[in-house]
Amino acid sequence: MxxxxxxxxxxxxxxxxxxxxxxxxxAATADPSGAPTPRALNGVGSDTVQGVENALANAITDGSGTKLLGSWDATGSATITTVPGNAACTITRPNGSNAGRNALENSLQANDGCLQYARSSSLNLTSAAPVPLTYVPFAxxxxxxxxxxxxxxxxxxxxxxxxxxxxxxxxxxxxxxxxxxxxxxxxxxxxxxxxxxxxxxxxxxxxxxxxxxxxxxxxxxxxxxxxxxxxxxxxxxxxxxxxxxxxxxxxxxxxxxxxxxxxxxxxxxxxxxxxxFGVTREVYNVIPTSKVGDPQYASVFVGPSSKVCTNVTILNQYGFATDPNCGSTASHT
Known part of the structure; x- marks a missing residue:
């Protein structure tokens, strides 16, 4: 034609x-539930990757079997509380990649310990972040x-x-x-x-x-x-x-x-x-650049042997293809 x-x-x-x-x-919600509360690494943002991130959060543990990730859905209740007992950690639920990044930036600037990473289905390096961020691809x-x-x-x-x-x-x-x-x-x-x-x-x-x-x-x-x-x-x-x-x-x-x-x-x-497929994109976990070398962040997000990158079965179950650049820290604000 x-x-x-x-x-x-x-x-x-x-x-x-x-x-x-x-x-x-x-939309249904699947916010973190069960021990520990709070999780060591709490993240918000993209709707696209929340399902696979929720599954990863249930699968990824430290050496003692303690879950590390707390992945909060993009939609649901108007607010979320990532750290109980900390008033600063009750925030408007971030819906989308940009909202997740902004919430992470706000938390890092305030140094309140409420958020440690953000989910993103796009790469946003057009402007410098108030706190340097690294976009770590995972699928x-x-x-x-x-x-x-x-x-x-x-x-x-x-x-x-x-x-x-x-x-x-x-x-x-x-x-x-x-x-x-x-x-x-x-x-x-x-x-x-x-x-x-x-x-x-x-x-x-x-x-x-x-x-x-x-x-x-x-x-x-x-x-x-x-x-x-x-x-x-x-x-x-x-x-x-x-x-x-x-x-x-x-x-x-x-x-x-x-x-x-x-x-x-x-x-x-x-x-x-x-x-x-012809129109492809990487999806990312966004972390503070200062934490790239932190053992806890690195074990979960950084490098091809990280816990996120090695959970290939979960990535594929949720429809994502494996990324040869999984865990790369080359993209940062």
Whole structure:
């Protein structure tokens, strides 16, 4: 199919217009429970990697069998308390990679001992952190677009087509104010949002400023949580982590796919071998640079023999591919 034919097909198909059904969006929590309280290393942030991090937190122990990681979910109660008895450690629950990083920075600046690391599904080295941070990769994910099983959007697109959609090209999405295609992004602060924006060649500043008027990050007036296919109708499109899709489809984590199915980009079908997919990314644990050599941090996060990197079975169970750079400390603010 030529690019022109594909454009005509897409805009004609989405013009059929199917109504959106009301959906109640919720999320389950799996915050740390059981001894010890608190954990030695408490982390917050990315929704994309919280499931695999929760599993790692239950598996990783020190020499005496004591659990080391406390991984707090991105959604749930409004606040969390990472260290009972310390008022400073009751904070607004950070939702997303940027929120997790910011919470970690705040804790490190205050030296309150509330947070020791953050989960991130994107690399953010654009500005120096108040406290130097190191992004330690631990697995590979891939991201594609999701549509419904009965979508009017083609299930196979070139990356150039996906970019055109997210640039609100009228040949693909129709014209204002009633766009034929609903172009969706997850909530502000999401690592998947920033990664997808980079992939399709747009900036968050332009999105926020309304340059791309066909794009929305709201569903029924509420922010869209990443990897929640229940916000999709037959005329919408959204980015979706392949690892998340795999883990949800096997009920390894809560299934929020709804009618979502994954699209194929440039002829590469998204499968469990997501490390070979065209649009890949590393996912990270963000730690204070000053702690890279600390024995406890290093044993968990740093180097290919670290506890995170050697738990390959868990990484694969949650849909992630192994990362040859696992444990590297090369990326830092």
């Amino acid at each position: 030529s690019t022109v034919t594909r454009k005509r097909y897409l805009i004609a198909a989405v013009a059929l217009g199917l109504a959106t059904a009301a959906i109640s969006v919720s 590979i994910d891939a991201v594609t677009y999701a549509v419904t099983s009965g979508s009017n959007v083609p299930r196979q697109l070139a990356l150039t087509d996906v970019k055109a959609i997210y640039h609100c090209d009228p040949n693909y999405v129709g014209t204002a104010p009633n766009y034929s295609l609903k172009v969706l992004l997850p909530q502000a602060g999401s690592g998947t949002r920033s990664f997808w924006e980079s992939t399709v060649g747009i900036t968050d500043a332009d999105v926020v400023a309304g340059k791309y008027a066909c794009i929305s990050d709201k569903f029924n007036g509420q922010p869209i949580e990443e990897h929640d296919g229940r916000v999709l109708d037959n005329n919408s499109i959204a980015p979706f982590s392949i690892a998340q899709y795999i883990a949800q489809s096997s009920n390894t984590i809560t299934d929020h796919r709804g009618q979502a199915v994954l699209g194929t980009i440039d002829g590469l079908t998204p499968t469990v071998e997501n490390g070979n």
